[in-house]
Amino acid sequence: MLNELDRLTFNCIKCGYCKAACPVYKEIGEEAASPRGRVRLIRGVYAGDVSLSQRYRKLIELCISCRACTAECPSGVSPNQAVLNARHHLAIECGIPLIKRLIFRRAMTARRMFPASAKLLGFLQRAIILQSRYSPARLILPILGLPFDKAIPYFQLKTFRDRMPEVIPTTNRKYRVAYFVGCGANLIYPEIGEAVVNLLTYFGVEVVIPRKQMCCGTPVFTSGDFEGATHLARQNLKVLSNLDVDAIITACGSCGTTIKHEWHDLLGIEVPSELTSKVYDITEFLTDCLAVSLSAHIPKAKTITYHDPCHLVRGMGVQNQPRKLLSSLADTRYVELASADTCCGGGGAYSIYHPDMSRKIGARKVDNVLKTEADLVATGCPVCILQLREMFSIARILRQVEHTAVVLNRALKEKSQN
Numbered sequence: 001m002l003n004e005l006d007r008l009t010f011n012c013i014k015c016g017y018c019k020a021a022c023p024v025y026k027e028i029g030e031e032a033a034s035p036r037g038r039v040r041l042i043r044g045v046y047a048g049d050v051s052l053s054q055r056y057r058k059l060i061e062l063c064i065s066c067r068a069c070t071a072e073c074p075s076g077v078s079p080n081q082a083v084l085n086a087r088h089h090l091a092i093e094c095g096i097p098l099i100k101r102l103i104f105r106r107a108m109t110a111r112r113m114f115p116a117s118a119k120l121l122g123f124l125q126r127a128i129i130l131q132s133r134y135s136p137a138r139l140i141l142p143i144l145g146l147p148f149d150k151a152i153p154y155f156q157l158k159t160f161r162d163r164m165p166e167v168i169p170t171t172n173r174k175y176r177v178a179y180f181v182g183c184g185a186n187l188i189y190p191e192i193g194e195a196v197v198n199l200l201t202y203f204g205v206e207v208v209i210p211r212k213q214m215c216c217g218t219p220v221f222t223s224g225d226f227e228g229a230t231h232l233a234r235q236n237l238k239v240l241s242n243l244d245v246d247a248i249i250t251a252c253g254s255c256g257t258t259i260k261h262e263w264h265d266l267l268g269i270e271v272p273s274e275l276t277s278k279v280y281d282i283t284e285f286l287t288d289c290l291a292v293s294l295s296a297h298i299p300k301a302k303t304i305t306y307h308d309p310c311h312l313v314r315g316m317g318v319q320n321q322p323r324k325l326l327s328s329l330a331d332t333r334y335v336e337l338a339s340a341d342t343c344c345g346g347g348g349a350y351s352i353y354h355p356d357m358s359r360k361i362g363a364r365k366v367d368n369v370l371k372t373e374a375d376l377v378a379t380g381c382p383v384c385i386l387q388l389r390e391m392f393s394i395a396r397i398l399r400q401v402e403h404t405a406v407v408l409n410r411a412l413k414e415k416s417q418n
């Protein structure tokens with residue numbers, strides 16, 4: 001493990017190009033909280049000069065895994081990858097907290113238990129009206145270290161995958177694809193899944209939703225539990241490898257990046273290149289493979305802007321495709337967002353573990369959105385949707401935030417009705 005930390009950080013020339021890109025460093029302004037500072041700390045651990053203290057753990061945990069530093073580094077160092085490995089090292093040396101062990105090792109790795117737990121949570125949320133801003137049940141949140149006004153999305157009582165058949169046919173079939181749904185669309189935002197399926201079948205694509213797919217593992221390895229994430233990756237690999245499909249579609253940049261890169265690069269699993277080359281984000285597939293241009297009208301939105309999810313833009317390299325599709329909508333003005341590819345502060349479970357930092361980073365995004373005067377923000381990741389909606393709600397500003405696929409599907413419906 002220490003050799004891996006050495007390998008990942010050895011080439012750092014301490015130039016500091018990565019610092020300006022780091023959203024956490026921008027807020028704290030302390031060298032130790034910059035990517036370069038974290039790399040130096042990790043090298044210190046390798047050399048035996050830095051102990052696994054609480055301060056070290058905090059600095060390693062404060063990274064939001066946005067990959068911005070990696071994109072800037074001229075020496076090919078990935079501070080982001082080094083930090084994830086440092087968390088794994090911490091998990092090995094100091095253990096994983098019981099609650100995380102229960103969630104990651106027991107609930108998430110059990111194919112039936114995870115959705116069942118989410119449904120139970122959904123039922124409890126409705127029973128104790130946790131969603132209401134003034135519900136007394138919210139008093140539990142500060143006890144758990146969360147802000148009283150933390151947005152908690154409704155978990156679905158029936159998951160998206162439970163609602164759908166395994167195969168959704170189409171007329172004039174051009175392609176047959178597998179849809180890797182991901183936890184966000186499956187458990188919280190089923191409208192994303194519905195939009196993906198509607199768009200694909202409308203444009204002549206048969207969709208298979210493999211029953212045995214599981215979480216891609218991102219929240220698990222982000223917490224340092226590489227063993228739990230490896231279990232999930234191997235289960236998913238078995239499912240995806242045995243399908244007769246032309247492509248694997250995702251509508252979450254983190255799922256796509258994890259399948260395409262992290263299963264191999266981070267977890268060391270052999271993933272056939274025939275499989276990784278088939279992974280497409282929905283907007284990428286619509287533009288690059290189906291040459292879709294909607295020229296349809298989207299109701300109730302005059303100006304649209306787009307926020308790049310970190311893993312979609314820097315992990316999957318998807319940047320132009322959503323913009324092209326959104327710009328093609330009729331009667332709608334597309335405006336570019338300043339610093340569109342800067343993190344929104346969502347970062348998976350980051351907003352739960354580090355609510356203050358998450359909100360500070362998110363507030364910058366809100367400011368930039370307000371400058372565009374857009375009434376709708378499209379994005380390509382369920383976590384970004386959750387974060388942006390929460391940030392606008394805190395600021396008491398009315399803005400629609402939707403997944404790009406949902407926006408396109410709404411335009412398509414409107415087009416079909418006229």
Ligand code: SF4
Binds near residue numbers: 035038067068070079
């Ligand atoms: S991944 Fe993002 S938050 Fe983490 S060190 Fe790099 S730039 Fe900073």
Ligand code: SF4
Binds near residue numbers: 019079
């Ligand atoms: S990680 Fe890369 S960009 Fe950052 S200081 Fe080291 S060499 Fe420079």
